Amino acid sequence: MSSEPKTLYDKIWAAHEVGRRADGNSLLYIDLQLLHEVTSPQAFEGLQLADRPLWRVDANLATPDHNVPTSGRELGFAGITDEVALEQVVTLDKNCKAFGVQQFEILDPRQGIVHVVGPEQGATMPGMTVVCGDSHTSTHGAFAALAQGIGTSEVEHVMATQCLVQNKAKNFAVNVTGALTDGVTAKDLVLAIIGRLGTAEATGHTIEYRGEAIRQLSMEGRMTLCNMSIEAGARAGLVAVDDTTISYLHGRPFAPKGEQWNQAEDYWRTLVSDEEAVFDASITIDASAVAPQVSWGTSPEMVAGIDEQVPDPAEMSDAVQAESTGLALKYMDLSAHQKITDIAISRVFIGSCTNARIEDLRSAAAQIRGGKVSPNVTEALVVPGSGLVKAQAEAEGLAEQFTQAGFQWRSAGCSMCLGMNPDQLGEGEHCASTSNRNFEGRQGYGGRTHLVSPAMAAAAAIHGRFVDIRDDQQGEG
Amino acid sequence: MDAFTQLNGLVAPLDRANVDTDQIIPKQYLKSIKRTGFGDYLFDAWRFLDQGTIGMTPNERQLNREFALNLPKYQGASILIARDNFGCGSSREHAVWALKEFGFRAVLAPSFADIFFGNCFKNGVLPIILPADVLDGFFERAASGLQLSIDLQAQTVTDGEQAHGFEIDSALKEKMLKGMDDIDLTLAEAQLIRDFEVGHRQRQPWLFRD
Numbered sequence: 036m037s038s039e040p041k042t043l044y045d046k047i048w049a050a051h052e053v054g055r056r057a058d059g060n061s062l063l064y065i066d067l068q069l070l071h072e073v074t075s076p077q078a079f080e081g082l083q084l085a086d087r088p089l090w091r092v093d094a095n096l097a098t099p100d101h102n103v104p105t106s107g108r109e110l111g112f113a114g115i116t117d118e119v120a121l122e123q124v125v126t127l128d129k130n131c132k133a134f135g136v137q138q139f140e141i142l143d144p145r146q147g148i149v150h151v152v153g154p155e156q157g158a159t160m161p162g163m164t165v166v167c168g169d170s171h172t173s174t175h176g177a178f179a180a181l182a183q184g185i186g187t188s189e190v191e192h193v194m195a196t197q198c199l200v201q202n203k204a205k206n207f208a209v210n211v212t213g214a215l216t217d218g219v220t221a222k223d224l225v226l227a228i229i230g231r232l233g234t235a236e237a238t239g240h241t242i243e244y245r246g247e248a249i250r251q252l253s254m255e256g257r258m259t260l261c262n263m264s265i266e267a268g269a270r271a272g273l274v275a276v277d278d279t280t281i282s283y284l285h286g287r288p289f290a291p292k293g294e295q296w297n298q299a300e301d302y303w304r305t306l307v308s309d310e311e312a313v314f315d316a317s318i319t320i321d322a323s324a325v326a327p328q329v330s331w332g333t334s335p336e337m338v339a340g341i342d343e344q345v346p347d348p349a350e351m352s353d354a355v356q357a358e359s360t361g362l363a364l365k366y367m368d369l370s371a372h373q374k375i376t377d378i379a380i381s382r383v384f385i386g387s388c389t390n391a392r393i394e395d396l397r398s399a400a401a402q403i404r405g406g407k408v409s410p411n412v413t414e415a416l417v418v419p420g421s422g423l424v425k426a427q428a429e430a431e432g433l434a435e436q437f438t439q440a441g442f443q444w445r446s447a448g449c450s451m452c453l454g455m456n457p458d459q460l461g462e463g464e465h466c467a468s469t470s471n472r473n474f475e476g477r478q479g480y481g482g483r484t485h486l487v488s489p490a491m492a493a494a495a496a497i498h499g500r501f502v503d504i505r506d507d508q509q510g511e512g
Numbered sequence: 513m514d515a516f517t518q519l520n521g522l523v524a525p526l527d528r529a530n531v532d533t534d535q536i537i538p539k540q541y542l543k544s545i546k547r548t549g550f551g552d553y554l555f556d557a558w559r560f561l562d563q564g565t566i567g568m569t570p571n572e573r574q575l576n577r578e579f580a581l582n583l584p585k586y587q588g589a590s591i592l593i594a595r596d597n598f599g600c601g602s603s604r605e606h607a608v609w610a611l612k613e614f615g616f617r618a619v620l621a622p623s624f625a626d627i628f629f630g631n632c633f634k635n636g637v638l639p640i641i642l643p644a645d646v647l648d649g650f651f652e653r654a655a656s657g658l659q660l661s662i663d664l665q666a667q668t669v670t671d672g673e674q675a676h677g678f679e680i681d682s683a684l685k686e687k688m689l690k691g692m693d694d695i696d697l698t699l700a701e702a703q704l705i706r707d708f709e710v711g712h713r714q715r716q717p718w719l720f721r722d
């Protein structure tokens with residue numbers, strides 16, 4: 036029945052369901068597939084072996100990001116010293132040329148992390164279905180696009196058929212009331228949400244972030260929020276269309292122009308959940324109560340407010356939780372009841388598809404205030420999410436502020452978000468990182484990751500430990 | 513994808529429970545850009561005594577002569593029998609690619625991990641769930657050169673004298689019998705997709721850049 040109230044997810048799903056099979060699975064039409072060098076080679080090879088064409092060349096967009104080094108970029112391929120990494124990047128280049136896929140190659144100023152590049156170009160639009168062989172595809176949900184990470188066979192399937200075979204997920208509403216306070220960002224909000232939900236609560240669901248606090252977020256903030264939906268176990272995260280969405284898209288290279296823009300805008304404005312729509316599950320969070328967050332453990336749900344302490348496994352009633360907390364504290368070399376502000380750090384990473392957009396760099400730079408990177412911090416990296424973000428930050432004078440304070444200013448890529456390129460965290464080092472995963476060894480063998488916002492990471496770089504940037508703003512730092 | 517209707521083959525035993533995908537194909541081999549070339553590294557840490565790197569051939573390696581798959585009597589086996597929860601751990605599809613390239617077309621176990629089970633059907637390898645006592649019998653007889661006949665249409669595994677039935681999802685069965693991979697299956701609905709695309713383009717022309 037068309038009059039039945041629908042959620043935003045229901046609407047996008049219905050607009051892309053090609054058919055339903057007897058076994059209950061649906062064929063879902065895919066509007067955009069983003070490609071990077073790590074998960075696409077086998078899919079391209081599969082197509083070639085089966086002598087199949089790409090179903091729709093224009094629905095694919097590629098850029099190398101995971102393996103590209105963040106220094107010596109002007110050398111292009113020659114700057115990649117790891118042979119295996121080089122082969123993957125070169126293979127992406129060859130495949131894109133062979134199949135006619137548009138690629139922002141290693142020396143293109145538009146190259147960058149695929150989840151930063153897509154929105155920046157206006158390639159991600161409301162109401163779209165977007166896939167990529169990468170779990171953080173959920174980022175694009177900020178545009179009311181149904182965006183999902185998929186496996187290699189599915190990448191090939193989409194290349195060949197423009198469809199995914201899928202079961203519809205359930206609807207999960209995350210209502211965020213009130214407003215975030217000064218010094219608290221979308222990153223802190225999403226960490227607090229995951230801390231509340233746990234890493235599996237939203238499994239099998241698509242989350243829609245709703246409420247006053249979400250409406251007040253910029254597109255950058257919404258992308259940060261949706262980026263980490265996967266860390267709560269959700270297939271995808273969504274934010275409804277509003278003026279913020281529309282004005283962000285206007286004038287972007289891939290966005291429609293002229294009369295088509297008006298037509299698109301009219302449609303995009305319908306991409307909100309109906310008032311009476313029913314969600315299968317929901318939680319409500321008060322944004323005004325969220326403090327800057329710092330993860331202390333080895334899973335994104337292991338977070339605390341900056342004004343709190345590391346928890347004590349002995350005080351936990353759940354035996355499984357107590358055990359995993361104990362193991363995490365051991366790996367992180369932290370002790371129960373230690374104040375979060377007493378955690379010393381020796382490395383800082385500001386970057387990744389979670390927090391490497393211009394707004395993130397601005398808020399990080401604002402914390403420097405003439406200070407210098409602490410002598411206890413051996414390396415503080417700032418890695419813009421794309422070549423265009425880099426250029427803009429340089430034009431705004433941010434790059435200079437960073438380098439003068441002792442930060443390293445790099446070229447766009449995934450960098451130290453994961454140890455697949457030369458930027459790696461050393462064994463036992465504590466890192467204030469704006470990325471999304473604090474798993475054991477994720478940033479480098481034996482490395483200890485603390486997930487934080489860009490402002491918190493920059494402040495930590497200056498102080499050599501975590502500080503409450505809310506105090507700092509009152510001059511008590 | 514190759515069709516799977518019937519298979520008569522020699523059985524090789526892998527008498528361990530909870531064999532995870534990292535054991536089936538260790539992560540140092542995943543850096544490849546290919547879907548092929550993993551067979552040489554199947555069960556790498558068990559088949560070989562030395563540490564391998566990608567590109568090495570089995571001839572250059574130090575074979576573990578005690579490991580079942582290396583025994584002369586199991587050479588050429590196309591059916592692997594295993595224990596509970598086979599294929600657990602990471603979702604890497606490389607595990608199935610390695611098994612298939614090594615020569616296995618069917619894996620028989622009392623239970624399988626979810627994702628591995630699904631990945632098998634994407635690659636023409638038939639995972640069959642059989643009661644533990646039936647498998648106990650197979651394990652006992654494997655050493656003396658057990659041959660099994662698998663008939664997917666009839667849903668039976670026959671060991672010479674006795675036929676053992678097994679359950680399988682009808683859609684998955686159909687897919688294997690016809691030798692269709694997911695892409696073939698979807699391409700069978702190509703006209704439906706094209707028709708949808710025409711309407712989709714009319715409704716949202718800005719999604720099409722060609």
Ligand code: SF4
Pocket residue numbers: 100101148149150169171387388389448449452453470471
């Ligand atoms: S920045 Fe990190 S999370 Fe994002 S795509 Fe790259 S590796 Fe994945």
